[in-house]
Amino acid sequence: MNVYDWDNTIYRGDSTFDFVRWCMKKYPGTLRTLPRTAVYGILYGTRIVRKQVFKENMYRFLADLPDPEGAVDLFTSTHMDHVKDWYLKQQREDDLVISASPEFLISAFCRKLGIKHVMASPVEIHSGKYLGKNCHGREKVIRYREVFGDTPIEAFYSDSRSDTPLAELAQHAYLVKGDERKPWNK
Secondary structure, three states, X not given: OEEEOOEOOOEOOOHHHHHHHHHHHHOHHHHHHHHHHHHHHHHHHOOOOOHHHHHHHHHHHHXXXXXXXXXXXXXXXXXXXHEOHHHHHHOOOOOEEXXXXXXXXXXXXXXXXXXXXXXXXXXXXXXXXXXXXOOOOHHHHHHHHHHHOOOOEEEEXXXXXXXXXXXXXXXXXXXXXXXXXXXXXX
């Protein structure tokens, strides 16, 4: 099994940021949540609130979407060109994508790519509320172990050193920058 982070790894850019920006352009009513997001961004930046608190407040714009599922489907359909060619060339049936981005977004991309195994942050698509922990850092290892136990990871790919706990489980790990993949120095 090969395991991949999503943003800046398989997907060129940050899919959550792209989705938020896309929604605010396409659905101007979502802009009313921007001041709150800015305040929580400052609170997060000054370490007054945790990242999950910031993200949950940012996702409040979802409540202003007339059809959140339809918006996700349209967004992912129009952003499939962000999937990196190197991934498509090596994609396997047993691949796992594990991401801190919202599961509703990552799962939509993965369905279109035929990726069956997906783990991401459990965010309710209509309210933006978290239904569990943000799937980041050590939480990725916990989530992986809950589902796959001791199943070996042949290769792991990520753009972020915050994924070191998962990289340490892999037989081979690679740090991704753009289209370049370099061995992870564990």
